Amino acid sequence: MSEFKFHAPDEYRKNAWIKTMDEYKQMYDQSIEKPEEFWTQMADQFYWEKRWDSVRDYNYSISKGPINIEWFKGGKTNITYNCLDRHLKDRGDQTALIWEGNSIGEDREISYKELYEMVCQFANVLKSKGVQKGDRVAIYMPMIPELAVTMLACARIGAIHSIVFGGFSADALSNRILDSLCKVLVTSDGVMRGAKAVPLKGNADTAMDLCEKQGHLVECCVVVNRTGSEVEMKQGRDVWWHEQIQAQSMDCPVEWMDAEDPLFILYTSGSTGTPKGVQHNVGGYMVYTGITFRYIFDYHDNDIYWCTADIGWVTGHSYIVYGPLSQGATSIMFEGVPNYPDPGRFWATVDKWKVNQFYTAPTAIRALMAQGEQWVEKYDLSSLRLLGSVGEPINPEAWKWYFKHVGKERCPIVDTWWQTETGGIMITALPYAIDQKPGSATLPFFGVNPVLLNEEGKPLEGACDGILAIQEPWPGQMRTVYNNHERFEKVYFQMFDGYYFAGDGCRRDEDGYYWITGRVDDVINVSGHRMGTAEVESALVSHKEVAEAAVIGFPHDIKGQGIYAFVTLNVSATPSDELLSQLKLHVRKEIGPIATPDIIHFAPALPKTRSGKIMRRILRKIATDEFDSLGDISTLADPEVVGSLIENHKELT
Ligand code: WTA
Numbered sequence: 001m002s003e004f005k006f007h008a009p010d011e012y013r014k015n016a017w018i019k020t021m022d023e024y025k026q027m028y029d030q031s032i033e034k035p036e037e038f039w040t041q042m043a044d045q046f047y048w049e050k051r052w053d054s055v056r057d058y059n060y061s062i063s064k065g066p067i068n069i070e071w072f073k074g075g076k077t078n079i080t081y082n083c084l085d086r087h088l089k090d091r092g093d094q095t096a097l098i099w100e101g102n103s104i105g106e107d108r109e110i111s112y113k114e115l116y117e118m119v120c121q122f123a124n125v126l127k128s129k130g131v132q133k134g135d136r137v138a139i140y141m142p143m144i145p146e147l148a149v150t151m152l153a154c155a156r157i158g159a160i161h162s163i164v165f166g167g168f169s170a171d172a173l174s175n176r177i178l179d180s181l182c183k184v185l186v187t188s189d190g191v192m193r194g195a196k197a198v199p200l201k202g203n204a205d206t207a208m209d210l211c212e213k214q215g216h217l218v219e220c221c222v223v224v225n226r227t228g229s230e231v232e233m234k235q236g237r238d239v240w241w242h243e244q245i246q247a248q249s250m251d252c253p254v255e256w257m258d259a260e261d262p263l264f265i266l267y268t269s270g271s272t273g274t275p276k277g278v279q280h281n282v283g284g285y286m287v288y289t290g291i292t293f294r295y296i297f298d299y300h301d302n303d304i305y306w307c308t309a310d311i312g313w314v315t316g317h318s319y320i321v322y323g324p325l326s327q328g329a330t331s332i333m334f335e336g337v338p339n340y341p342d343p344g345r346f347w348a349t350v351d352k353w354k355v356n357q358f359y360t361a362p363t364a365i366r367a368l369m370a371q372g373e374q375w376v377e378k379y380d381l382s383s384l385r386l387l388g389s390v391g392e393p394i395n396p397e398a399w400k401w402y403f404k405h406v407g408k409e410r411c412p413i414v415d416t417w418w419q420t421e422t423g424g425i426m427i428t429a430l431p432y433a434i435d436q437k438p439g440s441a442t443l444p445f446f447g448v449n450p451v452l453l454n455e456e457g458k459p460l461e462g463a464c465d466g467i468l469a470i471q472e473p474w475p476g477q478m479r480t481v482y483n484n485h486e487r488f489e490k491v492y493f494q495m496f497d498g499y500y501f502a503g504d505g506c507r508r509d510e511d512g513y514y515w516i517t518g519r520v521d522d523v524i525n526v527s528g529h530r531m532g533t534a535e536v537e538s539a540l541v542s543h544k545e546v547a548e549a550a551v552i553g554f555p556h557d558i559k560g561q562g563i564y565a566f567v568t569l570n571v572s573a574t575p576s577d578e579l580l581s582q583l584k585l586h587v588r589k590e591i592g593p594i595a596t597p598d599i600i601h602f603a604p605a606l607p608k609t610r611s612g613k614i615m616r617r618i619l620r621k622i623a624t625d626e627f628d629s630l631g632d633i634s635t636l637a638d639p640e641v642v643g644s645l646i647e648n649h650k651e652l653t
Pocket of ligand 1: 418419420
């Protein structure tokens with residue numbers, strides 16, 4: 001591990017919100033010792049129609065009763081009001097969103113006033129379709145302004161949005177619509193991907209048909225015309241966005257929401273079962289995303305901030321839309337991909353808009369690093385003051401490249417650890433106060449109280465290696481699994497009584513810095529996309545020729561982790577290249593392209609214990625070429641299997 005520590009230049013520190021380590025420590029201690037006082041000060045920076053009665057109420061221990069987390073109870077507010085209406089007086093003409101389209105030269109600047117009008121108009125469309133407070137609205141869209149407009153419109157009238165990443169398949173979309181019984185679906189005709197238009201509405205149609213077969217009718221589907229491609233519009237159900245908004249007024253009253261009313265659902269993968277509907281509620285999420293955004297990205301008026309994530313994931317929800325807009329920021333929304341029209345696109349875009357804060361994922365950094373520095377050197381990146389990283393541990397080589405070639409050894413890097421479940425950033429440097437070490441997320445944000453536990457759940461002290469858990473709630477924490485509170489309790493609170501179990505392994509060094517070491521469960525992280533191995537396995541075994549499948553992650557240079565699938569076939573089937581491509585296609589159809597296995601290993605049998613449990617530990621070792629450390633294989637029902645798997649593996653790789 002590197003001993004290098006970066007201390008940001010004094011010229012930036014002068015204006016920073018938090019300037020020194022002492023300031024950080026003082027505020028951090030206050031946030032932990034007097035959380036109610038601390039979060040009152042923070043929440044007071046937002047507009048509340050009615051103030052809360054109590055700051056926080058909770059039970060974190062299953063042994064004492066149901067898990068319960070409440071913040072700002074009794075308070076009434078609206079997140080869209082805080083993101084738009086309250087800025088109109090002072091920043092109506094300021095740009096809220098900069099939309100950078102897929103093709104060079106295609107862009108749009110939308111002021112707070114314009115965004116407000118677009119949101120009101122679309123909120124009125126939703127109302128005209130019968131959408132009421134508490135109804136669920138599914139969103140399946142590319143990165144176009146209408147996506148942000150739809151979210152904010154839902155939140156304005158109290159409808160719960162459920163965004164499904166546009167790269168997911170029709171099957172995946174239908175499962176998510178069914179789980180929360182969405183009444184309306186908002187989508188587009190297609191998506192621009194590089195030089196091509198790719199259809200999207202067809203998937204939405206298939207998904208809605210699948211829902212209908214299960215007895216659930218999506219009443220209305222609003223379609224944005226993005227690519228101008230031919231689509232089928234079903235009479236009585238499908239309507240065009242541009243036609244619908246015409247008749248609607250640009251005023252729409254705000255629905256005052258209880259702080260603990262649901263704001264949105266976002267599905268995420270766990271180690272078992274189908275994806276969980278992570279539910280975030282209005283008040284706590286609003287305060288937490290706004291405050292973390294301001295301090296961590298050290299956002300000041302007139303800064304141009306860019307997060308390259310897709311809004312289909314939590315990073316886009318919290319740090320493209322809600323966090324930045326509640327702080328009156330100018331936030332860039334990018335429709336394209338990092339390598340179109342060439343691998344200089346990110347840097348060209350930073351140069352074009354004079355971006356001050358740039359937030360991306362290690363997988364993108366590694367992919368661009370592989371293309372060489374010449375793409376970065378072509379552009380003027382002197383506007384940058386801060387860089388960020390999210391989604392997976394950033395390996396020190398990628399960190400150093402980012403630091404040197406993008407940040408010119410001048411910009412701090414905030415490596416932000418968090419999860420869909422946490423709503424906002426949990427462990428991170430504050431850019432000018434906390435010195436950074438490549439590969440470490442550094443220290444907890446205000447109000448976050450992490451512990452490292454051993455396998456028995458005993459807290460470890462000082463420098464150590466353990467399982468990351470959080471004691472005490474923070475405002476941005478998920479409140480439940482939609483419609484399944486029992487699952488929420490089981491997944492996050494049963495493992496270690498009294499703690500939120502995060503699912504990541506972690507090391508703490510002598511300086512108290514945290515180093516995330518990766519998941520301790522069967523979740524893998526492919527290009528920053530979270531996936532349950534069980535989901536990919538069940539997609540594989542749903543193919544008629546497959547008897548059994550075991551999926552594991554293996555180290556991948558660009559993606560971080562790749563997907564390695566061990567597959568046993570039914571007796572009637574024989575392994576072939578054709579079947580291999582069929583299986584890959586099948587997984588794409590069931591889940592989406594991001595879940596496509598990199599390696600499919602046709603195995604004669606899988607290593608199992610005598611009780612029939614697949615020994616994944618052994619498969620993991622085989623996939624990573626660690627044949628000498630297989631451990632004890634004597635408990636296997638048939639130890640011979642291992643030798644043949646090793647032989648096959650060597651041939652494959
Ligand atoms: C991983 C994304 C190391 C981690 C915001 C976590 C990270 C999972 C980091 C959540 C980081 C995210 N360093 N690991 N900076 N950020 N992770 O729900 O394993 O898509 O549990 O949320 O990504 O992924 P999710």
